[in-house]
Amino acid sequence: MAFWSSTSVFTSKVPRKILFMFTLSLSVTYLFYSLMSCYNSFQFQENYVYQGRLVTEETTFVTLREKLYSSSSQVYLDEEFIDRTSTEQTIAVSSVRNSVGIDTRTAGWARAQAATTSSMMSRAAAAAGEHEHPEFSTTDSELRRAVNCTSDYGVKKLPQAIIIGVKKGGTRALLEALRVHPDVRAVGNEPHFFDRNYERGLDWYRELMPSTLEGQITMEKTPSYFVTNSAPKRIHSMARDIKLIIVVRNPVTRAISDYTQTLSKRPEIPTFEVLAFKNRTLGLIDASWSALRIGIYALHLESWMQYFPLSQMHFVSGERLIVDPSGEMAKVQDFLGLKRIVTDKHFYFNKTKGFPCLKKPEDSSTPRCLGKSKGRTHPKIDPDVIRRLHKFYKPFNMMFYQMTGQNFEWELEEHGNSPGSRD
Ligand SMILES: Nc1ncnc2c1ncn2[C@@H]1O[C@H](COP(=O)(O)OS(=O)(=O)O)[C@@H](OP(=O)(O)O)[C@H]1O
Structure with missing residues (x-):
């Protein structure tokens, strides 16, 4: 009762114009936050919609893997079987690194791929003598981070x-x-x-x-x-x-x-x-x-x-x-x-x-x-x-x-x- 009576006292004492302005500003703030959250969910959906289809996280990985593989390389594991100079190996390692860093939207898949290729990478890199090219350094460090934190992707x-x-x-x-x-x-x-x-x-x-x-x-x-x-x-x-x-x-x-x-x-x-x-x-x-x-x-x-x-x-x-x-x-x-x-x-x-x-x-x-x-x-x-x-x-x-x-x-x-x- 006391609450209701104090509220009515408040409304009767405050001028109607101020009350209107207050309500309006609250509505604008609400509208602004609604739009922001909508934008975020649009962005989120972009990760999950591929070629106009809404797909699950897993199928996105598969589809993107296909897409990425069609334009990227794989490093051979076994030096005994592969003809490759250390320069060639460096190029191969670099190109894998490049392919991993090409698109932030494929980063999830790239991390999974990086995990499965991590041992491959380190062996090939070791064989190549780890010749670092300054222009690849960002990609390299991104890949290393990816490799380090994703070794549990996929199952054996x-x-x-x-x-x-x-x-x-x-x-x-x-x-x-x-x-x-x-x-x-x-x-x-x-x-x-x-x-x-x-x-x-x-x-x-x-x-x-x-x-x-x-x-x-x-x-x-x-x-x-x-x-x-x-x-x-x-x-x-x-x-x-x-x-x-x-x-x-x-x-x-x-x-x-x-x-x-x-x-x-x-x-x-x-x-x-x-x-x-x-x-x-x-x-x-x-x-x-x-x-x-x-x-x-x-x-x-x-x-x-x-x-x-x-x-x-x-x-x-x-x-x-x-x-x-x-x-x-x-x-x-x-x-x-x-x-x-x-x-x-x-x-x-x-x-x-x-x-x-x-x-x-x-x-x-x-x-x-x-x-x-x-x-x-x-x-x-x-x-x-x-x-x-x-x-x-x-x-x-x-x-x-x-x-x-x-x-x-x-x-x-x-x-x-x-x-x-x-x-
Ligand atoms: N693309 C290509 N490049 C090189 N060699 C090729 C290729 N395709 C088939 N071959 C033939 O593969 C033969 C070696 O066979 P394997 O790989 O089964 O050998 S092993 O059992 O693993 O040692 C090998 O035998 P040799 O020619 O006697 O060395 C090749 O004839």
């Missing part, structure tokens, strides 16, 4: 697809081409989990994987799995629905490639011709020599078929991967359920290297060829030995074509007219 998952073989088939070239795809994240080195490190357990294996965002596939490659007896069962018990990729190459050329690699490390080993035979006069081939045994693909495939249907396996022709990389990549992307993003635009043929290499983004002319351990010059092998090996493999190859339903035409190579034939 067990692989959903593995390149299981074959050694010297072209597995590195395939993996590096796949890594261009924005929806593929792969571990750079070969984990050798299912053959050498199985006792370390699945948690150890998962920890090796890069973090992935929703919609990205985790991958690894270890070519020795294909010839490891215990690998099919072990992989099956980890993930029965896993996708398996096998890059196969003419077993004769593959054997020579394998031998060339060993020879480069141990020049004192006997000649290929000596190692290939138990008894050369009798024409008795030594199929227990690993360089030859690996090429009996039908034999190894049999043990995989006991655990996995063919629909979960994809065979890549190592020969076609050299002469038509985008054609083989289209099939691999289809198999993995990925959009065909890696196409002929991503490759060019490097005459010096004699192989297709990955193109650099438009803002750089640095090529991305595989390293010196890929595409070595093979020693000249006695043509008679080559002929005998072709004969040895022929029935196994036929069996392999039947099992896979694909003809890899390695018999044409005997006459030197097969695609990708190099011996």
